[in-house]
Amino acid sequence: MEYARTIPLQIGLKVDHRGQLYKIVDHHRQEHSVVQYVIQSLSSGQTKRVFRHEICDASVTSMFNRLTEVTIFQFVHESSQSDDELSSITFTQGVPEPVVEPEPVLAPEQALEPEPVLEPEPPLKKPRFKEMPNREHIDMLAQARVEKTTKQQTDWGVRLFRGWLTENQYNDKFEELESSILNDRLSFFYPSLQTKKRTDYSKSALVGIRAAISRHLTSPPFNRNVNLMKDNAFMTSNHVITGMNKTLKRAGKDVTVHKKPVAEGDVQRLYSSGVFNTDSPVTQQNKVFWDLMLNFGRRGQEGLNTLKKSSFGKFKDDKGHIYYKMTYNEANKTHHGVDSHENRQEVRLYEKSEDINCPVASLDFYLYKLSPKCNALFQQPLLYPKPNCWYVNQAMGKKIKSNDAKDFK
DNA sequence: ACACACCATTGCCGTAATCA
DNA sequence: TGATTACGGCAATGGTGTGT
Numbered sequence: 001m002e003y004a005r006t007i008p009l010q011i012g013l014k015v016d017h018r019g020q021l022y023k024i025v026d027h028h029r030q031e032h033s034v035v036q037y038v039i040q041s042l043s044s045g046q047t048k049r050v051f052r053h054e055i056c057d058a059s060v061t062s063m064f065n066r067l068t069e070v071t072i073f074q075f076v077h078e079s080s081q082s083d084d085e086l087s088s089i090t091f092t093q094g095v096p097e098p099v100v101e102p103e104p105v106l107a108p109e110q111a112l113e114p115e116p117v118l119e120p121e122p123p124l125k126k127p128r129f130k131e132m133p134n135r136e137h138i139d140m141l142a143q144a145r146v147e148k149t150t151k152q153q154t155d156w157g158v159r160l161f162r163g164w165l166t167e168n169q170y171n172d173k174f175e176e177l178e179s180s181i182l183n184d185r186l187s188f189f190y191p192s193l194q195t196k197k198r199t200d201y202s203k204s205a206l207v208g209i210r211a212a213i214s215r216h217l218t219s220p221p222f223n224r225n226v227n228l229m230k231d232n233a234f235m236t237s238n239h240v241i242t243g244m245n246k247t248l249k250r251a252g253k254d255v256t257v258h259k260k261p262v263a264e265g266d267v268q269r270l271y272s273s274g275v276f277n278t279d280s281p282v283t284q285q286n287k288v289f290w291d292l293m294l295n296f297g298r299r300g301q302e303g304l305n306t307l308k309k310s311s312f313g314k315f316k317d318d319k320g321h322i323y324y325k326m327t328y329n330e331a332n333k334t335h336h337g338v339d340s341h342e343n344r345q346e347v348r349l350y351e352k353s354e355d356i357n358c359p360v361a362s363l364d365f366y367l368y369k370l371s372p373k374c375n376a377l378f379q380q381p382l383l384y385p386k387p388n389c390w391y392v393n394q395a396m397g398k399k400i401k402s403n404d405a406k407d408f409k
Numbered sequence: 410a411c412a413c414a415c416c417a418t419t420g421c422c423g424t425a426a427t428c429a
Numbered sequence: 430t431g432a433t434t435a436c437g438g439c440a441a442t443g444g445t446g447t448g449t
Contacts, residue, residue, distance in 0.1 A: 150423090150424055150425060150426095152430080152431095153424080153425085155430095156430075156431065156432085159430095159431095160431095195431085195432070196431075196432090201432085201433095205431095205432065205433070207421090207423080208423085208424090208432085211422080211423055211424080215423090215424090229423080
């Protein structure tokens with residue numbers, strides 16, 4: 001059985017080799033068995049390729065050194081030649097005796113090797129872990145870290161940079177460049193950027209392109225240990241980006257253009273289709289939900305199920321206009337996107353007395369029809385509503401309103 | 410007057426989604 | 430495919446209250 005013979009020492013493990021400390025840096029594999037280990041000296045950095053029997057877990061040897069002669073005696077007669085991978089290779093004469101490993105005294109996490117297979121058909125010990133993955137599998141998992149759309153973004157940013165490099169007679173294989181040179185290239189690259197329509201990129205685009213190149217470098221097969229956003233090595237190029245953003249801001253070109261979430265015509269359609277009718281529990285609730293989301297909605301459906309009847313209070317302003325406003329500090333969340341200065345004043349839902357769809361009137365009506373036994377703002381609609389009560393003494397779950405939001409789209 | 414802790418607000422970052 | 434915006438998280442910032 002394959003798995004019975006392939007439980008390798010892990011990469012990174014410190015091992016003892018002829019009295020010197022080494023670290024395992026790679027496995028040299030044949031088929032699915034570990035045949036040799038590539039080890040690197042902790043003192044000189046020199047690497048070697050060795051068989052399993054030539055090395056021993058450093059923690060084991062250090063423990064072994066602490067044993068007395070008496071303790072050692074217990075193990076003298078035990079053969080610890082348990083390396084299954086040894087069986088898969090042909091040794092020449094004169095192979096050195098394997099290091100004795102005192103397995104019985106090990107703590108469980110230190111027990112790195114399976115028991116030797118002594119009998120011809122012993123009950124196979126199931127390995128604790130899956131079979132050692134191959135390099136392709138690891139790379140694939142690392143790639144799966146990001147979503148497909150992000151991958152596309154990454155490719156786009158890399159394409160831009162590569163295109164710039166080529167256009168300026170640089171080698172477009174930038175992945176292996178030393179950080180300082182890369183930083184220099186980027187410092188010139190960023191200000192050279194323009195959209196295909198020859199306009200300046202927005203701030204978010206610049207930041208996105210930088211992040212894309214960074215993702216590319218840190219992903220397989222390059223796996224570089226760099227961060228274009230944070231590393232000191234890239235400080236100057238990042239200063240360039242910051243400067244570009246500030247310049248854009250001063251020129252008033254950094255304004256993020258937000259789309260109108262829903263076209264006016266669509267709203268009309270929603271009303272005319274009847275989903276906002278105020279004469280049945282479900283559509284009445286739709287209407288109120290819509291009005292509230294439109295006015296107070298900040299961050300999707302967060303916290304909707306925690307809203308209470310008392311979450312909105314009715315007030316009158318100094319000109320006598322009626323409005324509802326939130327009576328509690330909404331969600332403690334930051335206002336993203338839109339410049340915060342525009343949002344400083346409290347949000348009010350004003351009455352539109354001339355409008356048959358007046359949101360204040362429908363909220364009044366809705367609150368009146370809610371079950372008096374329940375404080376939740378969004379209650380389950382009754383299939384067969386009673387004159388005074390259209391809803392059940394039961395708050396709606398978290399998901400239901402979210403689905404409504406999708407339906408509206 | 411100052412130092413400090415606490416906490417809400419703000420701005421930025423990186424990733425994902427969406428628009429054109 | 431190219432470009433932009435949304436989202437969620439986090440750290441910096443700044444206001445406020447309290448103690449010395």
